[in-house]
Amino acid sequence: MDKVLIVGVNFTTEHKSQHFDLAMEEMASLVKACDMEPVGRIEQNMESANTATYIGAGKVQEVREMVRALEADLVVFDNGLSPIQLRNLSRDLDCPVMDRTTLILEIFSARAKTREAKLQVEVARLQYMLPRLVGLHDALSRQGGASGAMSNKGAGEKKLELDRRRLEQRLTTMRRELEKISGERETQRKKRAASGIPRVALVGYTNAGKSTVMNAMLSAYDGEGEKMVYEEDMLFATLDTTVRRITPPDQNDFLLSDTVGFISNLPHNLVKAFRSTLEEVREADLLIQVIDYSDENYTEHIRVTEETLKDLGAERIPMIYAYNKADLCGMGAFATIQGDDRLYLSAKSQSGIDALMTLISGKLSKRYQDCAFIIPYQRGDVVSYLNDNAVIHCTEYREDGVYMETNVSRIDAARYEQFLVNCYERLPGCE
Ligand SMILES: Nc1nc2c(ncn2[C@@H]2O[C@H](COP(=O)(O)OP(=O)(O)OP(=O)(O)O)[C@@H](O)[C@H]2O)c(=O)[nH]1
Numbered sequence: 441m442d443k444v445l446i447v448g449v450n451f452t453t454e455h456k457s458q459h460f461d462l463a464m465e466e467m468a469s470l471v472k473a474c475d476m477e478p479v480g481r482i483e484q485n486m487e488s489a490n491t492a493t494y495i496g497a498g499k500v501q502e503v504r505e506m507v508r509a510l511e512a513d514l515v516v517f518d519n520g521l522s523p524i525q526l527r528n529l530s531r532d533l534d535c536p537v538m539d540r541t542t543l544i545l546e547i548f549s550a551r552a553k554t555r556e557a558k559l560q561v562e563v564a565r566l567q568y569m570l571p572r573l574v575g576l577h578d579a580l581s582r583q584g585g586a587s588g589a590m591s592n593k594g595a596g597e598k599k600l601e602l603d604r605r606r607l608e609q610r611l612t613t614m615r616r617e618l619e620k621i622s623g624e625r626e627t628q629r630k631k632r633a634a635s636g637i638p639r640v641a642l643v644g645y646t647n648a649g650k651s652t653v654m655n656a657m658l659s660a661y662d663g664e665g666e667k668m669v670y671e672e673d674m675l676f677a678t679l680d681t682t683v684r685r686i687t688p689p690d691q692n693d694f695l696l697s698d699t700v701g702f703i704s705n706l707p708h709n710l711v712k713a714f715r716s717t718l719e720e721v722r723e724a725d726l727l728i729q730v731i732d733y734s735d736e737n738y739t740e741h742i743r744v745t746e747e748t749l750k751d752l753g754a755e756r757i758p759m760i761y762a763y764n765k766a767d768l769c770g771m772g773a774f775a776t777i778q779g780d781d782r783l784y785l786s787a788k789s790q791s792g793i794d795a796l797m798t799l800i801s802g803k804l805s806k807r808y809q810d811c812a813f814i815i816p817y818q819r820g821d822v823v824s825y826l827n828d829n830a831v832i833h834c835t836e837y838r839e840d841g842v843y844m845e846t847n848v849s850r851i852d853a854a855r856y857e858q859f860l861v862n863c864y865e866r867l868p869g870c871e
């Protein structure tokens with residue numbers, strides 16, 4: 441396993457902030473998530489970054505010595521490095537260098553499973569790598585022992601130019617394929633939107649427990665034997681969006697989606713690349729923000745989540761705050777609800793899932809209304825649609841058609857307006 445030395449810069453003139461320590465711990469988690477071993481960390485306090493080496497010449501020397509002492513295979517910086525800084529650092533440290541963004545991109549690239557996720561990550565990676573090719577090229581040629589041709593500067597530059605062109609071509613091809621896939625996804629999404637079934641999306645910081653909440657909901661309210669999703673104690677376990685239909689008893693069905701987690705300073709290219717996957721979030725009727733309440737940095741996580749949602753244009757969607765992992769916080773009576781949008785739960789032990797459902801149906805009920813229809817016998821399709829998509833209070837077979845008292849979405853009520861006999865008012869009830 442590769443050994444990694446982490447370098448962090450604290451940009452304050454005052455005392456070291458607590459936030460900085462937590463950020464360094466997060467860096468160690470990222471390194472582990474990338475299947476590498478953090479063996480040491482080194483910190484630098486400064487007011488502004490050095491343009492040539494980010495940390496300044498004196499500190500570079502110190503890092504170089506530490507690399508030797510710890511026999512580190514890689515140095516990771518807690519921030520984005522410019523192409524020049526990257527090149528200078530890998531040369532001066534005589535060791536491969538990565539920045540936080542590249543590390544996150546590496547994790548995403550190792551985890552991506554579907555064709556779409558793979559393409560999205562690859563596009564983001566290439567976009568980030570292209571301007572940094574020079575530094576990378578230097579580092580690689582030294583690492584692998586430069587071959588005769590590559591140690592010749594002219595040939596090296598030519599190769600670099602070729603590499604760059606080849607990567608640009610690959611980018612174009614991948615972008616085209618992505619557009620095609622996004623188009624198909626769009627068609628599916630339109631279908632779902634037209635069905636009028638409300639959509640609820642799980643959002644939140646990575647590792648908060650979104651997938652665990654999804655699975656707990658599925659095992660409690662799964663009407664159709666839907667498949668579970670992957671949950672794991674590591675950053676970015678989920679990269680692909682999964683949509684599942686939840687079928688609670690005596691309530692309207694809704695679609696629940698589980699999606700990629702957020703992290704502070706999520707590379708901008710990555711957010712952009714994942715836009716189409718995150719469309720599920722943008723178009724949701726309700727968001728459930730899952731928060732790891734046992735993490736001492738949880739308020740910062742909420743801030744980052746809300747900032748990312750704003751970036752995505754999803755800040756106005758109603759939200760439920762689900763403070764998860766309450767079992768780790770010594771809270772005896774978790775599963776408590778506060779107001780109509782906040783609860784403490786433990787998804788892992790399935791405790792509080794019914795309370796979460798109460799909040800969800802409370803929020804979604806505003807989109808529904810009680811309506812009575814009389815549907816002509818030749819429109820069996822409408823009867824079966826309502827049976828599948830509405831809560832049916834009662835059904836009667838009358839002379840002029842099937843009389844149904846229902847609780848339906850406003851979209852469906854409008855769609856079958858011609859069969860409506862009573863809406864908003866008190867319904868008479870069947871015989
Ligand atoms: N103790 C405890 N652990 C939990 C709880 N909910 C989830 N976990 C654990 O937290 C870890 C992360 O859970 P996931 O559901 O994969 O988290 P996620 O938000 O989907 O994470 P990413 O997909 O990586 O962004 C797993 O090891 C879960 O078992 C809980 O209520 N209590």
Ligand SMILES: [Mg+2]
Pocket residue numbers: 650651652670671677678699
């Ligand atoms: Mg997940």
